Amino acid sequence: SQLTVRDALNAAIDEEIKRDDKVFLLGEEVALYDGAYKVSRGLHKTYGDKRVIDTPITEMGFAGIAVGAAMAGLKPICEFMTFNFSMQAIDQVINSAAKTFYMSAGQVPVPIVFRGPNGAAAGVGAQHSQCFASWYSTCPGLKVLSPFSSEDCKGLLKAAIRDPNPVVFLENEIMYGTSFEMSDEAMSEDFVIPIGKAKIERQGNHITLVSHSRYVGHCLEAANELAGQGVECEVINLRSIRPMDEETIVKSVMKTNHLVTVEGGWPQCGIGSEICARVIESKFFNYLDAPVLRVTGADLPTPYAKQLEDNSFPQTHNIVGAVKKSLNIS
Amino acid sequence: SQLTVRDALNAAIDEEIKRDDKVFLLGEEVALYDGAYKVSRGLHKTYGDKRVIDTPITEMGFAGIAVGAAMAGLKPICEFMTFNFSMQAIDQVINSAAKTFYMSAGQVPVPIVFRGPNGAAAGVGAQHSQCFASWYSTCPGLKVLSPFSSEDCKGLLKAAIRDPNPVVFLENEIMYGTSFEMSDEAMSEDFVIPIGKAKIERQGNHITLVSHSRYVGHCLEAANELAGQGVECEVINLRSIRPMDEETIVKSVMKTNHLVTVEGGWPQCGIGSEICARVIESKFFNYLDAPVLRVTGADLPTPYAKQLEDNSFPQTHNIVGAVKKSLNIS
Amino acid sequence: ASTEATFEVAQCKLHKLEQGPATTVTCTREDALKYYRQMQTIRRMETTAGNLYKSKQIRGFCHLYSGQEACCVGMENSITPEDSVITAYRAHGWAYIRGISVHGVLAELIGKKTGCAQGKGGSMHMYAKNFYGGNGIVGAQVPLGAGIAFTQKYLNNGNICITLYGDGAANQGQVYEAFNIAMLWKLPCIFVCENNGYGMGTSVERASYSTDYYTRGDYMPGLRVDGMDVLAVKEATRFAKDYVLKNGPLLIECATYRYSGHSMSDPGTSYRTREEIQEVRQTRDPITSFKQKLLETNLVTEDEMKKIDQDVRKEVTESEKLAIADTGPPLEDMYDHIYVQPEADFKVRTCDPVTMVASR
Amino acid sequence: ASTEATFEVAQCKLHKLEQGPATTVTCTREDALKYYRQMQTIRRMETTAGNLYKSKQIRGFCHLYSGQEACCVGMENSITPEDSVITAYRAHGWAYIRGISVHGVLAELIGKKTGCAQGKGGSMHMYAKNFYGGNGIVGAQVPLGAGIAFTQKYLNNGNICITLYGDGAANQGQVYEAFNIAMLWKLPCIFVCENNGYGMGTSVERASYSTDYYTRGDYMPGLRVDGMDVLAVKEATRFAKDYVLKNGPLLIECATYRYSGHSMSDPGTSYRTREEIQEVRQTRDPITSFKQKLLETNLVTEDEMKKIDQDVRKEVTESEKLAIADTGPPLEDMYDHIYVQPEADFKVRTCDPVTMVASR
Ligand SMILES: Cc1ncc(C[n+]2csc(CCOP(=O)(O)OP(=O)(O)O)c2C)c(N)n1
Numbered sequence A, B: 001s002q003l004t005v006r007d008a009l010n011a012a013i014d015e016e017i018k019r020d021d022k023v024f025l026l027g028e029e030v031a032l033y034d035g036a037y038k039v040s041r042g043l044h045k046t047y048g049d050k051r052v053i054d055t056p057i058t059e060m061g062f063a064g065i066a067v068g069a070a071m072a073g074l075k076p077i078c079e080f081m082t083f084n085f086s087m088q089a090i091d092q093v094i095n096s097a098a099k100t101f102y103m104s105a106g107q108v109p110v111p112i113v114f115r116g117p118n119g120a121a122a123g124v125g126a127q128h129s130q131c132f133a134s135w136y137s138t139c140p141g142l143k144v145l146s147p148f149s150s151e152d153c154k155g156l157l158k159a160a161i162r163d164p165n166p167v168v169f170l171e172n173e174i175m176y177g178t179s180f181e182m183s184d185e186a187m188s189e190d191f192v193i194p195i196g197k198a199k200i201e202r203q204g205n206h207i208t209l210v211s212h213s214r215y216v217g218h219c220l221e222a223a224n225e226l227a228g229q230g231v232e233c234e235v236i237n238l239r240s241i242r243p244m245d246e247e248t249i250v251k252s253v254m255k256t257n258h259l260v261t262v263e264g265g266w267p268q269c270g271i272g273s274e275i276c277a278r279v280i281e282s283k284f285f286n287y288l289d290a291p292v293l294r295v296t297g298a299d300l301p302t303p304y305a306k307q308l309e310d311n312s313f314p315q316t317h318n319i320v321g322a323v324k325k326s327l328n329i330s
Numbered sequence C, D: 001a002s003t004e005a006t007f008e009v010a011q012c013k014l015h016k017l018e019q020g021p022a023t024t025v026t027c028t029r030e031d032a033l034k035y036y037r038q039m040q041t042i043r044r045m046e047t048t049a050g051n052l053y054k055s056k057q058i059r060g061f062c063h064l065y066s067g068q069e070a071c072c073v074g075m076e077n078s079i080t081p082e083d084s085v086i087t088a089y090r091a092h093g094w095a096y097i098r099g100i101s102v103h104g105v106l107a108e109l110i111g112k113k114t115g116c117a118q119g120k121g122g123s124m125h126m127y128a129k130n131f132y133g134g135n136g137i138v139g140a141q142v143p144l145g146a147g148i149a150f151t152q153k154y155l156n157n158g159n160i161c162i163t164l165y166g167d168g169a170a171n172q173g174q175v176y177e178a179f180n181i182a183m184l185w186k187l188p189c190i191f192v193c194e195n196n197g198y199g200m201g202t203s204v205e206r207a208s209y210s211t212d213y214y215t216r217g218d219y220m221p222g223l224r225v226d227g228m229d230v231l232a233v234k235e236a237t238r239f240a241k242d243y244v245l246k247n248g249p250l251l252i253e254c255a256t257y258r259y260s261g262h263s264m265s266d267p268g269t270s271y272r273t274r275e276e277i278q279e280v281r282q283t284r285d286p287i288t289s290f291k292q293k294l295l296e297t298n299l300v301t302e303d304e305m306k307k308i309d310q311d312v313r314k315e316v317t318e319s320e321k322l323a324i325a326d327t328g329p330p331l332e333d334m335y336d337h338i339y340v341q342p343e344a345d346f347k348v349r350t351c352d353p354v355t356m357v358a359s360r
């Protein structure tokens, strides 16, 4: 059957709230308004004030409260209306959530999920378009997930909620309305995807494309287009940014000898940079027949006007171009 | 003459406050207490309440006020007692300081310096030991500096204060008391170091070590040690993390064919990752005769106990080991 | 018709103030015409913006100011162009009143090169002389505004800063950090809470334990003014400017209402009734009620106002046409304005990993 | 000697409270002995910590609690072990009173495997059952504490959380965000501002426009108690626990004093006079004054207290010796506790780029 990303996320939260008394959702507009982007539609109606809770617009406060609740034994799902606003609360995510289990030598676990849309939406300007994948992924103690499809969203969000560690779960607003085919297995309440494993979305022998979130779709489009020209791309959907599935990437590169990374974030110290480092640092680095190319967001604050915005984030033609460059074809 | 890093920073601030009416210093304990780490010693006494200003312990508030003051035409130097606390204010640094010039299409410049000690000090635990070089360096609109020596500190801080852009200036507490030789030129009030250029601290033909801040010192130590064994390291002090002086790095690698990066931050999406990406992405990637190796902070929250802490950050022997591994010698 | 008239305005509620703004306000004919025109222009501009959004010419967010016009018009007319203003993302009205033309606002909304931020800022990020935006992060503009006031005090230039935020933003911690510092340093800042009853879909009582926003500065004096009465707002602002220059910060709660949804994707009717909106429109509308007063006092005639309405309609329609016809910013523009005075050889990385573009 | 006695304690200042804690407090002999012992133990432990720091056995920060003992002892004795506490980095006294042994505290400070956080936390990060640290970021523990109280309410377990912060932290925005939410949700949380007069080198008046910290919750009821009087603190806490279970949050300002510098690198004498410290020691010391009261009421004899002093001295000295003799955590420990239940094959990257180490 078909399911939108939004409904997949909704189902994951719904099922986990039902499954475990200790799970609850809090955030701005998540309850009565059904979520700013309607991800939590119907949940307040079903579960009431105790399990689905509206907060004031005070990210540091409610994220801190969520972390405290996790320390004391609950399993909060803390929604940031967008991850841009998580910057106000980032100290609570990093210093309180990620580090406490270690500082306490294992005495105080912090089972919490921080979730919400990450990266650019459409026409929302520079302050509302940032990708936080690389920042959060630097921090040990956190797990960082960035799903692409409905299956990813359902299986990974459920895994995140059940995980005893703090998890940052990066959604994408533009994807919310996108439908994907869901297997019966994926529709089941027991479906969870293991954290830390990438998914090969498409097999290919000529070049490896590694991406996460929405841009996996662009990679698949590019792969389609290139297949018509006889180029077979292997498309890897990272799914998990931390831990990162180095093995899957390296194995693919050993086969294809060519690598392009694709992400919506800024280039410097991005996810692409890390992938480059993992490859160039491994003993497999000499499997590469050409420089790795990073297709990334342009290195600037996001402009509003459509034409400028469109050119601020990877488009399929950027990926096609990079692949051709890497393979030295035209 | 000899000058400590602390005194070099102090001189830079002193000279620039004297030089420009619009420059002032604000932060916690910077005035009456002479700075938590005594960097601003004597400045309040000399310049009084107007130019050297104590703030309450409210980072988001005073950083926001500093940014607002910069928008309105002043040139604040905003001290974070340590950069760990800048997380509370990071939204003001990124969204208000870095992006406004762009969002306003050039109408509202934000000439401000955010400075303070970054990275680990000694025995201060997990919440007080984080390196923020990679995070800040992701963001276009910011410049990010990370000085090593007294000369760096003086010349770069003066350049940062004079720069019409927001600059993040990452000091290192452990280095404050370290003395360096200063040339007469560096002692002069006119001395500024151009932002964006790395410095080759030591020439060598066998391997390139790229580092920033305190760990440049470790690289020099390692280079010394290795020189005794006939290995000549080229040591590059990045000085500027954004913009990053790719040219100097690549040129050196073309000469040495071997690269080790060294930093105190965590590995994932770190400065080392970015350097790897720059090299592997360039047409010069096939100058490399061996995998690049990243010597980084261990991938964990910082433990308190000395032995554990010592092993959480690069030590000279880690660099020596990496160099030998890269050169395949023992 | 007379050349001026005197009006009774409602007494402000006061917090830690001995005395508040006057309750009688005198207004000249010219001023009355001006305020009327300004409010109508903003109303018309916002209606147009709403329509442009529906016809997909405006993208992303679009937060309309309709219903709140008396706040910006009343305040602007008690300060000088040398005074400063900073607000949140609900910024169109303020951008206009601070000197951007209707065309400049609409062109920005449609993303044109002629927009007041050359199409780079969008709905939430408009700037003008002594107007510092247009800020998208709830609460962040409050410390910024205190910082602008800090500059005014530092330069001792006799100017003040009006720092606006919403009822939702009023719970943000940085607001309280800014209050404390502003009071310690006696900054010439008027903090203004535009209480329009809702922060997105959340009514004030659900978001704020205390909805007496004028008292939320605790140790900071405050007053609540009828934000639907342009003359009351003007008088309160006159009082406040004088006060803050002498004493330091003052908090004004402007009781107002937002007619539209939060942004364009919000129909604005799931968390309040249509009747509620209708009731405000009928009994408290800032323009209708001002019009009524002007007629009652014979300061302005119905015909004069009709004439203004026509002028405004024309100006906005023409601005709209112009803006639609304008060209979007060329692609090269995109790489400029990242840094002030970039190095001559500074190049920006694009989405294409092998293309670097020069930046000015 | 009698078996109990009744003491007058100073009336608390009240904010938005009709009634405050009682001004007469009855205390049994055993309790008196216990409080005395607890306060003396903390005092002695902190003195020892200070000396260990000077002899370089303790590194980094070390924030001593000396002078503030009545706060934690008074509070702990009005709550149960099932209630929770969270505080900032000035945590040794609280760690002890919440159940960590003197040895557990000192060993942590010296960085030993036997430390209460196995040497991983250090001075600022100590934890025990229902004691959530030991938090190094000024203000951050306040929302955390509200979250702990949220859990208590969610589980409806009849427990409360004491959430402590300093006078310096009292200006942090997140404190106000937490207050608002805690009041909206009626969380069973006692917020406690330990006002020791200074935040590092900054006296309260220089950091806070309003130094009436018990009123800084604005709409949150509050009271100021003499934090140098263990019985007053105990009674206020008894009152507060009862109050917050019925009504939701209450703010207690505990007026106290810190004898040492902020941390060990601060001599603590540049921003205050030695006379000031001396004066507090002589007239308000929590231990001396309590001792005095016990003698005056004949509840405890001088000899009994001397005996306790000796016991305490012995306990602390032995703990110190033990802690010094303990071994540091082995290097392998370093890689554990990064994640709860890591995957079986999970390995951690070390500073040596080619070495990955297993983690549990
Ligand atoms: C820090 C932050 N959190 C959340 C948002 C999303 N958001 C934008 S406007 C808004 C409501 C603000 O309400 P209010 O302050 O009353 O202003 P109004 O929209 O009524 O003018 C929210 C939650 C944001 N922009 N920034």
Ligand SMILES: Cc1ncc(C[n+]2csc(CCOP(=O)(O)OP(=O)(O)O)c2C)c(N)n1
Pocket: B028, B057, B059, B081, B085, B088, D090, D136, D137, D138, D139, D165, D166, D167, D168, D169, D170, D196, D198, D199, D200, D258, D262
């Ligand atoms: C967010 C943040 N800013 C700054 C610091 C540095 N710092 C540590 S303690 C302290 C003073 C706090 O004073 P107060 O809250 O009164 O507590 P006290 O030390 O008196 O117990 C400061 C500024 C910090 N740890 N966290």
Ligand SMILES: [Mg+2]
Pocket: C166, C167, C168, C194, C195, C196, C197, C198, C199, C200
């Ligand atoms: Mg509102």
Ligand SMILES: [Mg+2]
Pocket: D166, D167, D168, D194, D195, D196, D197, D198, D199, D200
């Ligand atoms: Mg204090």
